[in-house]
Amino acid sequence: MIVLVLLGLLAVLAVLALAHWYLWRRLVRDVSAPGGWWRRTGTVLAVVLPLLSVGALLGGRKFPLSVERWFAWPGFLWLAVLxxxxxxxxxxxAVRPLLLRLPRRKAATPAAATESDDRPPVAVPSPERRLFVARTVAIGAAGAAAAVVGNGAYGVLRGPRLKQVTVPLAKLPRQAHGYRIAVVSDIHLxxxxxxxHTQRIVDTINRTQPDxxxxxxxxxxxxxxxxxxxxEPLAQLRARDGAFFVTGNHEYFSGAAPWVDFVRELGVHPLQNARVELSGFDLAGVNDLAGKGEGDGPDFAKALGDRDRARTSVLLSHQPVTVHDAVRHGVDLQLSGHTHGGxxxxxxxxxxxxxxxVAGLERYGDTQLYVTRGAGAWxxxxxxxxxxxxxxxxxASLQA
Incomplete structure (x- = not known):
């Protein structure tokens, strides 16, 4: 097992090294003169940036949070830019050959050429033309990457936006019609x-006044x-029937039991393979699949086995893949996250x-699955x- 992990790590490092060599070639070597300031600077960056990325990926297990931040910001951002x-x-x-040929430079006609020699002139891009095309492609690629990553980072740091989804449920009684559940996942503090970031999420949820x-x-x-x-801002969450929490795989990387106790102290109710009866439906929650390695995985029988199947059931389960278990246990609606929508x-x-x-609402037999894209980023x-x-x-009740 250790050998496989080491081989996998070596493969990842090899891919990173190859990718950075290619970037150095196209963005540094091909566009600059030997010994120039950009050749020296770009070469240093081609070494430092991947090291920062590796530090960001491994930092959570090697360094305290105060140190990890120094790696995380530049290292993770560079992975997106990469x-x-x-x-x-x-x-x-793909477009480089076209740029090299436009405009074409006609080859000189030899004086000894005969009138019957009607072969077309051969286009030979000059060194100046090659340098111009290399710089054009490099600047265009860098500008496009910066624009895409900048806009994507702004979207995360600005905070999540609200979505509204209506889910019709056949067994939901008329008195529960219009019941509103604010679903948030993958905050990734x-x-x-x-x-x-937590405060922005709490304020957004509270403005919706959910049930x-x-x-x-x-x-x-x-x-x-x-x-x-x-x-701590989670303590400010307000809803008529309260706030509930189930574990995700990342809680088990960090220590799930202490976090379950902590959110309980904040007034958020953990559902650990458990169920509560609310007016109009049952709300159940199962632990994440990652808990299996600690003997703390999902237990659908415990959460759902003895319930009255005539009542509507809503299940909280981090990973969408558990929907097949939900179908077997007659769940009407499963709410999940995990995917980030990609x-x-x-x-x-x-x-x-x-x-x-990956995202949105889909039906699996008599069970509907809704997957949120999440409120943060990993x-x-x-x-x-x-x-x-x-x-x-x-x-929504079909009886209303």
Whole structure:
């Protein structure tokens, strides 16, 4: 097992090294003169930036939060820039031959050429033309990557926007028609997103005046001593029937039990493979699949096994993949997060390989699954094509 982990790590490092060599070639070597200031500066950056990214990825397990922040901001942002630089340069590689040929430079006609020699002149781009095209592609790629990442970072740091979704439920009684659940997931408090981010989320939720608040996992990336103060604004959450919490996989990376106790102290009710009966429906919650390694995984039988199936049931479960268990236990609606909607396009296509639903509302048999894109970000504080959200899910009775 250790050998496989080491091989995987070496493969990742090799890919990173190859990607940075390619960037150095296209953005530094091809556009600058040997010994020039940009050649020297770009070469240093080609070494320092990947080291910062590796430090950001490993920092949470090696350094205290105060030190990790120094790696996280530049290291994670560079990973996002790296992705979109590579994509932009891939487009540049496609158009480079066209740019080299426009305008074409006609070759001189030899004096000894015969009138019958009607072969077209061969286009030979000059060194000046090659340098101009290289710089044009490099500047265009850098500008595009900066614009995409800048806009994506602004979207995360600005805070999530509200979505409204109505879910019709066949068994929901008339008196529960219009019941509103504020669903938030994947807040990811950590070295980048802190107390101010939590406060923005709390203020946004409270303005909706929901009947119930559901925090569907991945609240934190760190320990209670490190991030407890950042999570404290959750104590201000207000809803008629209270706020509820289930664990996500990242809670188990940080120590799930202390976080469960801490959110309880803040007035948020953990649902650990448990169920509460509310007026009109049952609300259940299961632990995340990551808890299996600690003997604390999801237990659907405990949460749902002895309930009255004539009543509507709403399940909080961090990962959408558990919807198949929800179907077997007759759940009417499952609320999940985990996917971030892919977070960074084209990551949504990868997320589709591991999740039945990446974002939005879909039906699986008699069970409906709603997946929020989440209110924060993991790794790069950037979202592209997958804006963060807090969703107000309104339950609709077919009897109303």
């Amino acid at each position: 992705l979109y630089l590579l994509l932009a340069l891939a487009v540049g590689e 950590g070295p980048i997103l802190g107390r101010a 119930l608040i559901a925090i569907v996992g991945d609240l934190v990336d760190g320990t209670v001593p490190e991030l407890g103060a950042a999570a 977070q960074l396009w084209p990551g949504n296509y990868l997320a589709e390989l591991a999740n039945p639903t 790794g790069p504080p950037v979202r592209v094509g997958a804006p963060s959200d807090i969703t107000v899910v309104t339950l």
